[in-house]
Amino acid sequence: MQVTEELIDHVANLARLELTPEEKAAYLTEFPNILNLVAQLNDLDTSELPASPVNWTSGLPDDATSPTRPDNTETYPKLAECMANAPEAEDGYFAVPKILDN
Amino acid sequence: MTTATATPTKFETVIGVEVHVQLKTDAKLFCNSSTHFGADANTHTCPICLGYPGTLPVLNEKARDLAVKLGLALNCTIAPVSKFDRKHYFYPDLPKGYQISQFDQPLCENGFMDLSNGRRIGITRAHLEEDAGKLNHVGAEGLAGSLYSLVDLNRAGTPLLEVVSEPDLRSAEEAKEYMANLRNIVRYLGVCDGNLEEGSMRCDANVSIRPVGSTTFGTRTETKNMNSLRAIERAINFEVARQTKVLNEGGTITQETRLWNDATGETLPMRGKEAANDYRYFPEADLPPLRIDGEWLASVKQSLPELPAQRYDRLLNTIGLPAFESNLLTETKELGDYYDACLAITQGQPNLHKPIANWLLTDINGWLNTEKKDITEIALTPEHLVELVALLEANTIGSSVGKKLLPELLTNGGSPKALVEAKGLGQINDESALEAMVDEVIAKNPDNVAAYKAGKTKLIGFFVGQIMKASQGKANPEVINNILAKKLAE
Numbered sequence: 001m002q003v004t005e006e007l008i009d010h011v012a013n014l015a016r017l018e019l020t021p022e023e024k025a026a027y028l029t030e031f032p033n034i035l036n037l038v039a040q041l042n043d044l045d046t047s048e049l050p051a052s053p054v055n056w057t058s059g060l061p062d063d064a065t066s067p068t069r070p071d072n073t074e075t076y077p078k079l080a081e082c083m084a085n086a087p088e089a090e091d092g093y094f095a096v097p098k099i100l101d102n
Numbered sequence: 103m104t105t106a107t108a109t110p111t112k113f114e115t116v117i118g119v120e121v122h123v124q125l126k127t128d129a130k131l132f133c134n135s136s137t138h139f140g141a142d143a144n145t146h147t148c149p150i151c152l153g154y155p156g157t158l159p160v161l162n163e164k165a166r167d168l169a170v171k172l173g174l175a176l177n178c179t180i181a182p183v184s185k186f187d188r189k190h191y192f193y194p195d196l197p198k199g200y201q202i203s204q205f206d207q208p209l210c211e212n213g214f215m216d217l218s219n220g221r222r223i224g225i226t227r228a229h230l231e232e233d234a235g236k237l238n239h240v241g242a243e244g245l246a247g248s249l250y251s252l253v254d255l256n257r258a259g260t261p262l263l264e265v266v267s268e269p270d271l272r273s274a275e276e277a278k279e280y281m282a283n284l285r286n287i288v289r290y291l292g293v294c295d296g297n298l299e300e301g302s303m304r305c306d307a308n309v310s311i312r313p314v315g316s317t318t319f320g321t322r323t324e325t326k327n328m329n330s331l332r333a334i335e336r337a338i339n340f341e342v343a344r345q346t347k348v349l350n351e352g353g354t355i356t357q358e359t360r361l362w363n364d365a366t367g368e369t370l371p372m373r374g375k376e377a378a379n380d381y382r383y384f385p386e387a388d389l390p391p392l393r394i395d396g397e398w399l400a401s402v403k404q405s406l407p408e409l410p411a412q413r414y415d416r417l418l419n420t421i422g423l424p425a426f427e428s429n430l431l432t433e434t435k436e437l438g439d440y441y442d443a444c445l446a447i448t449q450g451q452p453n454l455h456k457p458i459a460n461w462l463l464t465d466i467n468g469w470l471n472t473e474k475k476d477i478t479e480i481a482l483t484p485e486h487l488v489e490l491v492a493l494l495e496a497n498t499i500g501s502s503v504g505k506k507l508l509p510e511l512l513t514n515g516g517s518p519k520a521l522v523e524a525k526g527l528g529q530i531n532d533e534s535a536l537e538a539m540v541d542e543v544i545a546k547n548p549d550n551v552a553a554y555k556a557g558k559t560k561l562i563g564f565f566v567g568q569i570m571k572a573s574q575g576k577a578n579p580e581v582i583n584n585i586l587a588k589k590l591a592e
Contacts, residue, residue: 014380014382064390064391065390065391065393066161066186066389066390066393067160067161067390068160068161068162068163068166069134069160069161069162069163070162070163070164071127071128071129071163071164071165072128072129073129073134073135073136073138074129074134074135074148075135075136075145076135076147076148076149079144079145079148082148082154091252092142092144092145093143093238093252093253093254094144094253094255095250095251095252095253096194096250096251096252096253097250098248098249098250098251099193099194099237099245099248100245100246100248
């Protein structure tokens with residue numbers, strides 16, 4: 001994969017990160033290194049290895065089943081503490097900065 | 103001089119819809135917070151739906167059950183193993199920074215729905231996902247120009263089944279019917295209240311046009327914010343007209359999301375649609391795969407109630423109602439249930455089936471419309487409607503008396519038979535009594551009798567009307583007609 005400045009900008013934008021020119025320059029070398037390292041795994045011959053007991057995509061045992069719970073409601077007793085972590089609140093709402101630039 | 107005018111290209115409309123069906127559970131999809139609407143902001147939340155680190159989602163089994171029911175009703179294959187994925191995007195209504203959804207292994211796939219014109223609409227998939235919260239923008243009507251926003255996460259985590267159709271719909275009317283059928287199906291199943299106005303079913307329409315005969319798709323737009331069946335039809339028609347104009351003028355369609363404005367009757371662009379891979383889907387490692395047991399699935403299939411299409415078939419083919427009446431009686435589950443309750447009482451009296459349907463669809467429905475009520479709010483029980491129709495069919499009362507009694511029966515209930523007796527409204531079928539009435543009216547209206555005899559035979563209606571009035575609606579109009587015709591011919 002060709003790592004370009006545009007790709008760095010795109011990934012940064014998706015993650016809502018603002019990068020300095022120095023950081024961008026650093027990622028331009030670090031990104032390909034990391035990708036190449038991972039790509040090397042494709043060259044390994046794994047045909048002789050026993051099947052893994054874990055599904056490496058989900059990180060869960062292959063026969064894992066989603067537990068379920070009954071449809072019962074519960075009021076969380078410490079809601080006030082949850083709200084207390086909000087940087088800004090107003091009338092029980094979380095208040096967030098302006099979403100669109102004018 | 104001749105002017106060459108290019109013939110405008112004939113276009114075909116291609117529509118696919120995504121419908122978010124809010125599943126009728128008490129608790130949210132992955133936590134025990136309530137889904138009930140109308141509470142104070144953020145009081146139906148907990149660390150899980152607020153997206154606190156270190157919390158673990160656990161699937162609500164009722165949401166799974168309702169999703170499977172709807173999937174089966176839409177003729178889908180239910181995956182023995184499906185999985186959950188994280189769909190990433192940043193917006194203040196999404197506390198975790200990702201939505202738990204199903205990406206490459208959805209719960210339901212490859213279904214279909216048949217439309218009344220015989221066309222089969224493919225259903226690509228239906229997958230479980232959680233809803234986002236709700237934003238109130240401060241300082242402006244909407245998002246644009248607002249100073250800041252207030253976040254209510256009561257809705258965050260509410261279970262949704264997103265039903266995705268194939269791009270098989272070819273007109274706004276078809277899309278509307280598809281949506282109406284889907285609403286009817288969710289109501290029959292009881293998996294969702296099907297209320298478009300309140301957003302418990304939300305429809306996004308992907309609309310594109312292409313030259314007739316073309317097999318590739320044109321660039322599509324996605325239209326949101328239609329809060330009624332009528333709005334869906336209008337929004338799609340607007341979008342088709344807009345795209346047609348753009349292409350005919352040599353322009354190109356931009357792939358974008360557009361918002362329907364019901365007041366102005368137009369769609370406006372919202373934001374450029376992110377390509378699917380921008381959501382950076384990856385498996386939700388906090389939730390093991392969802393496995394559906396084959397035996398359990400078979401038992402759910404067995405327990406499905408009769409669906410609208412099946413009821414329609416039964417009313418049409420087994421009961422023998424005309425297509426029009428069969429369709430109307432299927433349109434809402436409640437009306438169909440009421441009719442079915444009447445059918446259960448009239449076993450062995452098939453002659454009553456059609457008149458009961460007629461009374462329900464004309465007089466009772468008319469009254470309901472005027473009173474702004476629905477069938478579940480009437481005091482008249484199916485037993486008593488059957489009794490009323492039986493009185494009419496036996497000519498014990500005339501239809502004008504039936505119509506007169508109806509409002510009282512619908513409001514207060516009670517036995518029509520008892521009411522007819524108490525009010526002395528039984529139909530007069532006795533010929534000699536009716537003859538006396540006819541003689542009286544003829545004697546009182548010599549001018550009209552002369553006119554009738556001179557050829558104005560339509561005046562028979564006048565005479566019947568006079569007698570009905572004099573008898574307070576109790577005279578049997580058929581018998582009167584016969585006597586009148588005989589007497590006036592003398």
